[in-house]
Amino acid sequence: MKKITASILSLCLLTSGLSSVHAAEKALSISLNGEAIQFNQSPAVVEQGVTFVPVRLLLEKLNVNVKWDKATRTVTGIKDGRSLSLKVGSTNAIANGQAVDLDAAPKQIRNVTYVPLRFVAETAGYQVAWNQTLRQVSLTSKHQSDESQGFLWKVEHKGNTVYLLGSIHYVQEGLYPLRPEIENALKAADYLGVEVDLSKIAPEELQKHILDLGIYKDGTTLKDHISPDTYDKVTALLKANGLPENSFDSFKPWFVQQNILGIIVGNEGYQSEIGIDQYLIDKANQANKPVVSLETIDSQFQTNNNYSDALQEKLLLQTVDPSAPVTLAPNGGIDDLSKMWIEGDDNALNEYTNSSDWDAEYHKALLTDRNVDMAEKIKGYLNSDKKETYIVVLGMLHMLGDQGVVPLLEKEGFTLERK
Numbered sequence: 001m002k003k004i005t006a007s008i009l010s011l012c013l014l015t016s017g018l019s020s021v022h023a024a025e026k027a028l029s030i031s032l033n034g035e036a037i038q039f040n041q042s043p044a045v046v047e048q049g050v051t052f053v054p055v056r057l058l059l060e061k062l063n064v065n066v067k068w069d070k071a072t073r074t075v076t077g078i079k080d081g082r083s084l085s086l087k088v089g090s091t092n093a094i095a096n097g098q099a100v101d102l103d104a105a106p107k108q109i110r111n112v113t114y115v116p117l118r119f120v121a122e123t124a125g126y127q128v129a130w131n132q133t134l135r136q137v138s139l140t141s142k143h144q145s146d147e148s149q150g151f152l153w154k155v156e157h158k159g160n161t162v163y164l165l166g167s168i169h170y171v172q173e174g175l176y177p178l179r180p181e182i183e184n185a186l187k188a189a190d191y192l193g194v195e196v197d198l199s200k201i202a203p204e205e206l207q208k209h210i211l212d213l214g215i216y217k218d219g220t221t222l223k224d225h226i227s228p229d230t231y232d233k234v235t236a237l238l239k240a241n242g243l244p245e246n247s248f249d250s251f252k253p254w255f256v257q258q259n260i261l262g263i264i265v266g267n268e269g270y271q272s273e274i275g276i277d278q279y280l281i282d283k284a285n286q287a288n289k290p291v292v293s294l295e296t297i298d299s300q301f302q303t304n305n306n307y308s309d310a311l312q313e314k315l316l317l318q319t320v321d322p323s324a325p326v327t328l329a330p331n332g333g334i335d336d337l338s339k340m341w342i343e344g345d346d347n348a349l350n351e352y353t354n355s356s357d358w359d360a361e362y363h364k365a366l367l368t369d370r371n372v373d374m375a376e377k378i379k380g381y382l383n384s385d386k387k388e389t390y391i392v393v394l395g396m397l398h399m400l401g402d403q404g405v406v407p408l409l410e411k412e413g414f415t416l417e418r419k
Contacts, residue, residue: 030117030137032126034172034269037061042112044137050104051137052114055086062124062139068113075106075113077124084123086115095123129274138172138269148175149344150276151396152182152419153406159387162378163189164405164416166349166396167276168341170334172269175342176279181419185391192284193377193392194277196300197291209297213305214255221249222256226313233320234260241267253312254304257319264319265334277393294377294392295370303365311361328362330355341396346418353401368403375408382414 028044030037030053042054055075059066064077064084073088085094091102106115117137118128127140151166163185177183186192198206216225223231234256235245241263248256262272272278284291307315311328318326330352340348353367374394381390398405406416 028135028137030139031269032061032139033141042110042114044117045109045114047104051117052104052107052109053117053120055106055113055115055120058115058117058120059124062121062126064124073108073113075115077120079124082123082125084120086120088113093119095119136269140172148179148342150178150182150341151344151346151349151399152185153399153416154185154419155382155409155414155416157382157414158385160382160384161188161389162381163389163391163419164378164399165276165280165391165393166341166399167393168338168396169275169277170265170270170272171275171338172271175274175276178276178279185419186280186283186289187287188389189289189391190388191390192280192289192291193294193381193390194281194291195295195374195394196293196297197281198297199281199285200291200293201297206297209301210255213301214252215250216252222251222253223249225309226253226316230313230317230320234316237263237320252305253309253316254307257312257316258304260316261319268334270334270338280391280393294374294394303370307365308361311359314359315362327357328359330357337396346400349396350400353397353399353404367397367401371398371403371405371408374398375405375412378405378409379412379414382409 028046028051030039030044030051037058039054039057042057044051044053046052056066056068059075059077062079064079066075066077068075074085075087076085077083082096083094084096086102086106087093088106088108091105093100093102100119102116102119104116106113108114121128121139125141127138129138129140130136153164155162155164165182165185216222222234226234234248237260238245238247248259251259281291314326314328317324318328340352378390378392381388381392394405400406409416
């Protein structure tokens with residue numbers, strides 16, 4: 001995904017959770033640090049919940065030195081001081097010098113030796129994650145997140161402390177844990193602040209917002225509100241992803257765009273379930289730490305719903321056809337924004353947010369207006385007499401630029417320290 005410009009910002013700046021349409025069951029896929037592994041003529045298989053893959057191809061992809069003993073039908077692997085040994089037909093294995101019992105024994109299928117994927121990958125030093133919706137197994141180098149920086153500031157006033165973290169709502173596996181300064185900020189906080197805590201929103205409430213704002217009630221359908229060319233591109237994308245071509249006929253363009261974009265980035269291995277804000281929400285809940293929302297699901301729906309008809313179609317068109325001649329925001333796909341977060345590049349973030357390539361309506365609705373409201377909430381935390389500590393997590397593009405939350409607080413006289 002090299003070019004999804006303005007459309008991707010909806011997922012980077014608005015909390016996800018709008019999707020009401022789910023794809024048909026997909027074929028099993030396996031990725032390594034975000035790149036798909038192709039097993040060609042010997043595809044992975046799942047038996048009783050265990051994923052089996054061809055051992056030689058897997059170990060070579062993981063840069064493990066592999067040896068096969070034909071007489072004993074035993075495979076061994078060594079990498080960076082790690083080692084493993086498995087025998088076809090046996091649940092007894094060796095992992096880094098220790099005897100272990102496997103959930104399922106290695107086997108041969110059409111003269112190819114298959115082994116349990118999770119055991120081999122974890123023994124070789126990789127994190128393993130399963131996405132049921134995407135039917136995707138993700139393998140990630142455990143050191144991949146070691147140098148992730150992110151965007152973190154600290155501000156103190158009247159005995160109160162706010163850690164301000166710019167986040168991305170969709171990430172790939174391997175980002176966690178976050179660097180110690182961020183993890184420790186959550187531990188020190190009395191409260192976690194996020195845009196919207198979706199875990200507190202009942203399904204029926206979310207459904208009500210979809211019915212109120214996302215669906216046409218006048219008897220018209222999507223094709224009555226967008227060009228035939230845009231509609232044809234929507235139906236083609238749905239068909240390509242195993243969905244009925246009329247899946248979104250009842251919905252407004254902004255809602256269709258959000259759902260389709262979720263499908264696209266999901267196919268690229270980006271997941272909201274492990275987004276930075278959701279990761280911190282889960283940790284706060286485990287620690288019985290209160291989570292507060294700076295916005296409401298209604299305000300986020302209204303932001304989208306209040307876009308002009310022209311802007312809604314432009315966003316939808318750019319999502320289904322990134323090559324379309326539509327300019328709404330600076331060029332940059334989700335890979336670029338993820339890289340910006342990992343590197344913690346303030347200059348790049350500031351330059352992106354201040355770019356002259358923004359559509360004025362889009363910039364004002366998505367950034368300016370919301371930044372003012374959220375800065376006011378944070379100012380309230382800092383001016384409180386309660387002497388409390390917050391970590392507030394917002395989409396990273398809310399942070400900098402001339403009208404970002406950080407400069408807005410600085411204009412109010414607060415001193416923010418970049419961490």
